[in-house]
Amino acid sequence: MSETTDWTRDLVEERRQKDDFMARHRESPFISSRVPFHDLRYFPPDPAFRIRARLERLATPAEAFLRTNRDGSAVMRYLGDLVFKVGKSSTRLRLFHAGEGVGTSVFAPFRDTTSGEESYGPGRYLTLELNESDEYELDFNRAFNPYCAYTDDFECAFPPAENDLAVPIRAGEKVWAADQNPRTPSTVMIETVEKFRAASGGAKSPPKPARSPAPKTRPKGNSRPASSRKVPATAQPKVRGKAPRSR
Numbered sequence: 001m002s003e004t005t006d007w008t009r010d011l012v013e014e015r016r017q018k019d020d021f022m023a024r025h026r027e028s029p030f031i032s033s034r035v036p037f038h039d040l041r042y043f044p045p046d047p048a049f050r051i052r053a054r055l056e057r058l059a060t061p062a063e064a065f066l067r068t069n070r071d072g073s074a075v076m077r078y079l080g081d082l083v084f085k086v087g088k089s090s091t092r093l094r095l096f097h098a099g100e101g102v103g104t105s106v107f108a109p110f111r112d113t114t115s116g117e118e119s120y121g122p123g124r125y126l127t128l129e130l131n132e133s134d135e136y137e138l139d140f141n142r143a144f145n146p147y148c149a150y151t152d153d154f155e156c157a158f159p160p161a162e163n164d165l166a167v168p169i170r171a172g173e174k175v176w177a178a179d180q181n182p183r184t185p186s187t188v189m190i191e192t193v194e195k196f197r198a199a200s201g202g203a204k205s206p207p208k209p210a211r212s213p214a215p216k217t218r219p220k221g222n223s224r225p226a227s228s229r230k231v232p233a234t235a236q237p238k239v240r241g242k243a244p245r246s247r
Contacts, residue, residue: 008045011141015042033151040145041174043118049140049171053084055095057134064096066109066157069122069148074157075099079130082108084138086167093163095128104130109159110143112169120149120175123159143172150176 022028023037030037057080065073076096083092093108111123124143128136146156175181 004047007047007050011045014142015040029147029150029154033153035151040176043141043170043172043174045141046171049086049169051084051086051138051140053082053136053138055079055134055136056081056083056092061097064094064160066096066160068155068157069152070155072155074155076157079106082136082138086165086169089167091165091167093126093165094160106130108138108163109146109157110163110165110169111159112165112167114168114170116181118170118174120145120173121181122146122148123163124172140169140171143169145173145176149180 019039022030022040025031028037029035058078061077061079064076064078066076068074076098079095079097081092082095083090085091093110095106095108097106106128108126108128109123110126111121112119115121115123124145126138126140126143128138147154148156
């Protein structure tokens with residue numbers, strides 16, 4: 001059996017396990033928010049989107065503030081840039097650490113030219129485990145939606161403008177529902193205001209919702225095979241505090 005065949009089998013099994021988690025586990029956003037579940041949607045597995053990348057670290061990690069779907073900010077540590085090629089296009093993604101409780105797990109939130117159409121408009125996530133070599137495989141087939149793509153009950157961080165890719169990434173998770181797909185991070189707040197005004201007879205601004213806790217599930221590194229544990233291959237980076245927005 002070839003390495004590609006093994007990889008495809010593991011990816012398909014990982015997606016099956018994630019659907020099982022989302023449909024049944026008490027920490028699923030669908031279960032906790034009482035949202036009717038249907039299977040998640042994905043681009044077909046494509047080995048071409050398994051891409052080698054090099055991390056160009058900052059000499060000293062910098063504090064960063066990522067805008068959230070509640071018009072707040074998520075406090076992160078900006079570690080450096082993942083440098084790689086998609087086809088013939090050289091590009092980079094800023095890599096972030098979400099703080100206490102995630103160990104060596106890091107993530108790169110990103111948008112691409114499928115965002116707002118085939119994929120979730122405000123962006124998707126890739127997770128990795130830091131290593132000493134600073135060489136990584138970015139497997140975009142394991143790109144996933146933040147929990148706010150399914151329900152407004154969760155607060156999630158959006159990609160900074162620097163992580164808007166000028167190429168299509170037709171790999172990983174697609175948008176969950178076509179009628180729940182804001183085109184951009186800014187569109188999220190515009191639609192929130194419009195929904196509030198429609199429900200309240202034209203009031204000027206929506207109330208600030210309470211912050212919801214981040215799911216406690218841990219991410220799996222993109223290069224790991226599917227696990228037998230009934231957990232998703234995703235996580236929601238923890239949102240902390242309030243700070244000036246980054247975009």
